[in-house]
Amino acid sequence: AQKITQTQPGMFVQEKEAVTLDCTYDTSDQSYGLFWYKQPSSGEMIFLIYQGSYDEQNATEGRYSLNFQKARKSANLVISASQLGDSAMYFCAMRVTGSQGNLIFGKGTKLSVKP
Amino acid sequence: DTGVSQDPRHKITKRGQNVTFRCDPISEHNRLYWYRQTLGQGPEFLTYFQNEAQLEKSRLLSDRFSAERPKGSFSTLEIQRTEQGDSAMYLCASSFPTGANYGYTFGSGTRLTVV
Numbered sequence: 001a002q003k004i005t006q007t008q009p010g011m012f013v014q015e016k017e018a019v020t021l022d023c024t025y026d027t028s029d030q031s032y033g034l035f036w037y038k039q040p041s042s043g044e045m046i047f048l049i050y051q052g053s054y055d056e057q058n059a060t061e062g063r064y065s066l067n068f069q070k071a072r073k074s075a076n077l078v079i080s081a082s083q084l085g086d087s088a089m090y091f092c093a094m095r096v097t098g099s100q101g102n103l104i105f106g107k108g109t110k111l112s113v114k115p
Numbered sequence: 116d117t118g119v120s121q122d123p124r125h126k127i128t129k130r131g132q133n134v135t136f137r138c139d140p141i142s143e144h145n146r147l148y149w150y151r152q153t154l155g156q157g158p159e160f161l162t163y164f165q166n167e168a169q170l171e172k173s174r175l176l177s178d179r180f181s182a183e184r185p186k187g188s189f190s191t192l193e194i195q196r197t198e199q200g201d202s203a204m205y206l207c208a209s210s211f212p213t214g215a216n217y218g219y220t221f222g223s224g225t226r227l228t229v230v
Contacts, residue, residue: 004157035219043204045158045221091157101146101210102171103219105157 002027004092004106012112013082020067021077021109023092029053033095034075035103036066040088048090051075079111087113119222121207127228128197135193136225140209144220147190149182151175152204152224161205164190197229 003026013019025034036048051059051066059066067076079086089110093103120139128134140147145166150158161180163171166187176182179197184190194201204224 037221042223043206043226044223045206045208047219047221093157101219102148102160102163103150103158105159107155107157 002029002094002096002104004094004104006092006106006109008109009107010110010112012114013079015084015113015115016081018078018080019082019111021079021090021092021111023075023077023106025073025075025092025094027073027094027096029096034066034068035093035095036064036075036077037091037093037105038086038088039091039108045091049077082113084113084115087111119207119209119220121205121222121225123225124223125226125228127230130199130229131196133193133195134197134227135191136205136227138190138192138207138209138222139188140190140207141220142188144209144211145187146210147184148208148210148219149190149192150206150208152206153202158204158206161192194227197227199229202227202229 005024032053034051038046049059049061049064051068058068063080065078089108091105091108093105122137147164149161152158160173161176162182164184179195182192204226206224208219208221210219
Protein backbone atom coordinates (compact mmCIF):
# COMPACT_ATOMS: atom_id res chain seq x y z
CA ALA A 1 0.00 0.00 0.00
CA GLN A 2 1.17 3.51 -0.70
CA LYS A 3 1.71 5.58 2.40
CA ILE A 4 3.38 8.72 3.73
CA THR A 5 4.68 8.78 7.30
CA GLN A 6 5.58 11.92 9.23
CA THR A 7 6.75 10.91 12.69
CA GLN A 8 7.12 14.38 14.24
CA PRO A 9 3.75 15.75 15.39
CA GLY A 10 5.41 18.98 16.52
CA MET A 11 8.78 20.68 16.22
CA PHE A 12 10.29 23.81 17.73
CA VAL A 13 13.10 25.82 16.16
CA GLN A 14 14.82 29.03 17.11
CA GLU A 15 14.46 31.90 14.67
CA LYS A 16 17.31 32.00 12.10
CA GLU A 17 18.26 28.37 12.71
CA ALA A 18 17.76 25.48 10.28
CA VAL A 19 15.23 22.71 10.87
CA THR A 20 14.61 19.31 9.26
CA LEU A 21 11.12 17.85 8.97
CA ASP A 22 11.05 14.10 8.41
CA CYS A 23 9.06 12.22 5.79
CA THR A 24 9.23 8.58 4.75
CA TYR A 25 7.16 7.04 2.02
CA ASP A 26 6.13 3.60 0.87
CA THR A 27 5.43 2.68 -2.72
CA SER A 28 6.26 -0.13 -5.08
CA ASP A 29 6.15 2.19 -8.07
CA GLN A 30 9.36 3.28 -9.77
CA SER A 31 7.89 6.56 -10.96
CA TYR A 32 6.45 8.89 -8.36
CA GLY A 33 6.58 12.47 -7.18
CA LEU A 34 7.04 13.87 -3.69
CA PHE A 35 5.71 17.22 -2.50
CA TRP A 36 5.88 19.41 0.55
CA TYR A 37 3.08 21.81 1.41
CA LYS A 38 2.76 24.45 4.13
CA GLN A 39 -0.61 25.06 5.76
CA PRO A 40 -0.89 28.21 7.90
CA SER A 41 -3.74 28.59 10.36
CA SER A 42 -5.77 30.27 7.60
CA GLY A 43 -6.13 26.88 5.92
CA GLU A 44 -4.73 27.17 2.42
CA MET A 45 -2.18 24.62 1.27
CA ILE A 46 0.89 26.37 -0.10
CA PHE A 47 3.19 24.40 -2.42
CA LEU A 48 6.82 24.52 -1.30
CA ILE A 49 8.91 22.02 -3.23
CA TYR A 50 8.75 18.98 -5.52
CA GLN A 51 11.06 16.00 -6.08
CA GLY A 52 10.62 13.47 -8.86
CA SER A 53 11.72 9.91 -8.29
CA TYR A 54 14.13 10.07 -11.22
CA ASP A 55 15.62 13.43 -10.29
CA GLU A 56 19.28 12.96 -9.47
CA GLN A 57 19.71 16.28 -7.73
CA ASN A 58 17.97 17.22 -4.51
CA ALA A 59 15.34 19.88 -5.13
CA THR A 60 15.86 23.39 -3.78
CA GLU A 61 13.55 26.39 -3.70
CA GLY A 62 14.95 29.40 -1.89
CA ARG A 63 15.22 28.54 1.82
CA TYR A 64 13.65 25.12 1.23
CA SER A 65 15.57 22.03 0.20
CA LEU A 66 14.53 18.43 -0.01
CA ASN A 67 16.93 15.76 1.24
CA PHE A 68 15.93 12.87 -1.03
CA GLN A 69 17.32 9.45 -0.07
CA LYS A 70 15.71 7.00 -2.46
CA ALA A 71 17.14 3.82 -0.97
CA ARG A 72 15.80 4.80 2.45
CA LYS A 73 12.54 6.08 0.94
CA SER A 74 12.88 9.35 2.76
CA ALA A 75 12.21 12.91 1.56
CA ASN A 76 13.02 15.25 4.41
CA LEU A 77 12.36 18.98 4.16
CA VAL A 78 15.09 21.32 5.32
CA ILE A 79 14.20 24.92 6.07
CA SER A 80 17.20 27.16 6.47
CA ALA A 81 17.27 30.43 8.41
CA SER A 82 13.82 29.93 9.98
CA GLN A 83 11.51 32.92 10.19
CA LEU A 84 8.56 33.56 12.48
CA GLY A 85 6.28 33.30 9.44
CA ASP A 86 7.38 29.71 8.95
CA SER A 87 5.24 28.65 11.91
CA ALA A 88 2.60 26.40 10.35
CA MET A 89 1.64 22.80 9.61
CA TYR A 90 3.84 21.09 7.04
CA PHE A 91 2.62 18.17 4.97
CA CYS A 92 4.58 15.69 2.90
CA ALA A 93 2.65 14.17 -0.01
CA MET A 94 3.16 11.67 -2.79
CA ARG A 95 1.64 11.60 -6.25
CA VAL A 96 0.40 8.13 -6.95
CA THR A 97 1.32 6.85 -10.38
CA GLY A 98 -1.63 5.97 -12.55
CA SER A 99 -4.13 7.59 -10.22
CA GLN A 100 -4.76 10.67 -12.33
CA GLY A 101 -2.52 12.72 -10.15
CA ASN A 102 -4.16 12.34 -6.73
CA LEU A 103 -1.94 13.07 -3.76
CA ILE A 104 -1.52 10.96 -0.64
CA PHE A 105 -0.66 13.11 2.39
CA GLY A 106 1.02 12.40 5.70
CA LYS A 107 -0.45 13.57 9.00
CA GLY A 108 1.72 16.63 9.08
CA THR A 109 4.22 18.29 11.42
CA LYS A 110 3.42 21.45 13.34
CA LEU A 111 6.43 23.75 13.25
CA SER A 112 6.73 26.53 15.79
CA VAL A 113 9.46 29.14 15.33
CA LYS A 114 10.58 30.82 18.55
CA PRO A 115 11.87 34.43 18.54
CA ASP B 116 -6.64 35.17 -12.04
CA THR B 117 -5.79 35.16 -8.36
CA GLY B 118 -5.89 31.44 -7.70
CA VAL B 119 -8.42 28.84 -6.59
CA SER B 120 -11.47 30.31 -4.84
CA GLN B 121 -13.74 28.44 -2.47
CA ASP B 122 -17.05 29.58 -1.09
CA PRO B 123 -18.12 29.74 1.65
CA ARG B 124 -15.06 29.84 3.91
CA HIS B 125 -17.07 28.59 6.87
CA LYS B 126 -20.38 26.77 7.13
CA ILE B 127 -22.25 25.72 10.26
CA THR B 128 -25.21 23.47 9.68
CA LYS B 129 -27.55 21.30 11.69
CA ARG B 130 -27.34 17.56 11.39
CA GLY B 131 -29.57 16.30 8.62
CA GLN B 132 -29.39 19.44 6.50
CA ASN B 133 -27.93 19.58 3.00
CA VAL B 134 -24.95 21.79 2.20
CA THR B 135 -23.27 22.80 -1.04
CA PHE B 136 -19.78 24.16 -1.52
CA ARG B 137 -18.37 25.87 -4.57
CA CYS B 138 -14.87 25.86 -6.05
CA ASP B 139 -13.64 28.15 -8.83
CA PRO B 140 -10.35 26.80 -10.18
CA ILE B 141 -7.64 28.65 -12.06
CA SER B 142 -9.20 29.18 -15.47
CA GLU B 143 -6.41 27.50 -17.47
CA HIS B 144 -6.44 24.36 -15.31
CA ASN B 145 -8.54 21.50 -16.62
CA ARG B 146 -8.04 19.17 -13.64
CA LEU B 147 -9.96 19.75 -10.43
CA TYR B 148 -9.71 17.79 -7.17
CA TRP B 149 -11.68 17.71 -3.94
CA TYR B 150 -10.03 16.69 -0.67
CA ARG B 151 -11.33 16.40 2.88
CA GLN B 152 -9.17 17.22 5.90
CA THR B 153 -10.24 16.31 9.42
CA LEU B 154 -8.62 17.69 12.56
CA GLY B 155 -5.07 16.45 13.05
CA GLN B 156 -4.92 14.68 9.69
CA GLY B 157 -3.61 15.39 6.24
CA PRO B 158 -6.01 15.94 3.36
CA GLU B 159 -7.68 12.84 1.90
CA PHE B 160 -8.67 12.56 -1.75
CA LEU B 161 -12.40 12.57 -2.49
CA THR B 162 -12.85 12.99 -6.22
CA TYR B 163 -11.29 14.31 -9.43
CA PHE B 164 -12.53 15.94 -12.63
CA GLN B 165 -10.85 16.40 -15.95
CA ASN B 166 -12.84 19.13 -17.65
CA GLU B 167 -16.49 18.21 -16.94
CA ALA B 168 -15.89 14.48 -16.57
CA GLN B 169 -15.69 13.01 -13.07
CA LEU B 170 -12.99 10.40 -13.60
CA GLU B 171 -12.29 9.06 -10.14
CA LYS B 172 -14.08 8.82 -6.80
CA SER B 173 -12.67 7.70 -3.49
CA ARG B 174 -14.47 5.16 -1.36
CA LEU B 175 -14.69 8.02 1.16
CA LEU B 176 -17.27 9.62 -1.12
CA SER B 177 -20.42 8.02 0.23
CA ASP B 178 -23.80 8.13 -1.51
CA ARG B 179 -24.61 11.31 0.43
CA PHE B 180 -21.85 13.15 -1.40
CA SER B 181 -22.13 14.35 -4.97
CA ALA B 182 -19.84 16.54 -7.01
CA GLU B 183 -20.36 18.24 -10.33
CA ARG B 184 -18.36 20.36 -12.70
CA PRO B 185 -20.73 21.65 -15.35
CA LYS B 186 -19.03 22.99 -18.47
CA GLY B 187 -15.65 22.15 -17.00
CA SER B 188 -15.41 25.40 -15.08
CA PHE B 189 -16.45 25.76 -11.43
CA SER B 190 -17.31 22.72 -9.33
CA THR B 191 -19.81 22.08 -6.55
CA LEU B 192 -19.67 19.51 -3.77
CA GLU B 193 -22.99 18.70 -2.11
CA ILE B 194 -23.45 16.75 1.09
CA GLN B 195 -26.95 15.52 1.77
CA ARG B 196 -28.29 14.67 5.24
CA THR B 197 -25.15 15.89 6.97
CA GLU B 198 -23.76 13.94 9.90
CA GLN B 199 -21.41 15.11 12.66
CA GLY B 200 -18.67 13.02 11.10
CA ASP B 201 -18.83 15.24 8.01
CA SER B 202 -17.32 18.09 10.04
CA ALA B 203 -14.03 18.83 8.29
CA MET B 204 -12.18 21.21 6.01
CA TYR B 205 -13.06 20.62 2.35
CA LEU B 206 -10.22 21.62 0.05
CA CYS B 207 -10.33 22.12 -3.69
CA ALA B 208 -7.27 22.05 -5.95
CA SER B 209 -6.71 22.50 -9.65
CA SER B 210 -3.86 21.68 -12.01
CA PHE B 211 -2.66 21.25 -15.55
CA PRO B 212 -2.49 17.64 -16.70
CA THR B 213 1.18 17.82 -17.58
CA GLY B 214 4.30 19.17 -16.01
CA ALA B 215 6.72 17.72 -13.54
CA ASN B 216 4.79 18.74 -10.46
CA TYR B 217 1.39 19.00 -12.11
CA GLY B 218 1.19 22.56 -10.75
CA TYR B 219 -1.35 21.80 -8.02
CA THR B 220 -2.90 24.95 -6.57
CA PHE B 221 -5.15 24.63 -3.54
CA GLY B 222 -7.91 26.93 -2.41
CA SER B 223 -8.30 28.15 1.17
CA GLY B 224 -10.93 25.53 1.90
CA THR B 225 -14.44 25.47 3.31
CA ARG B 226 -14.62 24.57 6.99
CA LEU B 227 -17.84 22.66 7.72
CA THR B 228 -19.18 22.24 11.24
CA VAL B 229 -22.18 19.99 11.73
CA VAL B 230 -23.97 20.57 15.04
